[in-house]
Amino acid sequence: MNTISNFFLFATILLCCQQSTFSQEQTKFEKTDAKSLTENVFSVFDNNWFVVTAGNGETYNPMTISWGGFGILWGSPVATIYIRDTRYTYQLLNEGKYFTLCAFDEKYRSATQYLGTKSGRDEDKIKASGLTPLKTELGNTYYAEARLVIECEKVYNADLQPENITDAKGADMYKNTESVHRMFIGKILNVWQKK
Numbered sequence: 116m117n118t119i120s121n122f123f124l125f126a127t128i129l130l131c132c133q134q135s136t137f138s139q140e141q142t143k144f145e146k147t148d149a150k151s152l153t154e155n156v157f158s159v160f161d162n163n164w165f166v167v168t169a170g171n172g173e174t175y176n177p178m179t180i181s182w183g184g185f186g187i188l189w190g191s192p193v194a195t196i197y198i199r200d201t202r203y204t205y206q207l208l209n210e211g212k213y214f215t216l217c218a219f220d221e222k223y224r225s226a227t228q229y230l231g232t233k234s235g236r237d238e239d240k241i242k243a244s245g246l247t248p249l250k251t252e253l254g255n256t257y258y259a260e261a262r263l264v265i266e267c268e269k270v271y272n273a274d275l276q277p278e279n280i281t282d283a284k285g286a287d288m289y290k291n292t293e294s295v296h297r298m299f300i301g302k303i304l305n306v307w308q309k310k
């Protein structure tokens with residue numbers, strides 16, 4: 116075989132191996148529906164944290180969040196998250212149609228801490244965190260290491276209006292700044308749990 120054939124053979128084998136690794140990772144997840152989840156909504160956000168990932172194709176970015184909730188809106192299960200306008204992910208959330216929420220076991224705490232303290236504007240955070248990105252059929256990013264994956268379609272967004280805040284702690288947060296959190300509501304399209 117000449118060098119070119121060898122190259123193509125090698126490339127094909129490499130691609131097959133990669134694809135089989137990806138599909139092996141994907142089979143570790145079981146599809147479920149939002150109403151079957153038994154998560155405690157308070158502790159999963161506040162203690163366990165979620166990683167929200169927005170963007171698509173080659174341009175996507177994750178960040179850690181602990182503000183949010185789950186509920187029903189217009190008859191559908193939804194996830195609500197609050198993202199400050201200074202985050203790089205905020206930009207991608209505004210531009211895109213979808214986002215994913217991923218929860219992780221405690222052993223990935225340093226990875227989620229990293230995603231919550233560095234900006235994707237400055238570096239490839241996913242690479243640095245050691246997480247393995249995978250794609251849903253819609254092209255949205257989740258991670259092989261996640262224990263729970265929730266894929267959402269953005270259906271509403273609105274800035275928190277400081278003049279409407281009646282909580283002292285909340286009002287204090289926006290006292291000397293123009294920067295606010297925007298609420299994004301996503302209709303839950305798919306839920307996967309690690310088997």
Ligand SMILES: Cc1cc2nc3c(=O)[nH]c(=O)nc-3n(C[C@H](O)[C@H](O)[C@H](O)COP(=O)(O)O)c2cc1C
Pocket residue numbers: 164176177178179180181182183197198199201202203204205227228230231232233234235236296
């Ligand atoms: C535990 C934890 C929870 C956080 N929760 C939120 C949140 O709910 N909303 C938010 O806007 N930022 C939150 N952050 C801050 C962002 O994750 C952080 O600013 C991140 O570096 C933004 O990344 P980006 O610029 O790549 O989007 C949280 C950070 C940590 C560590």
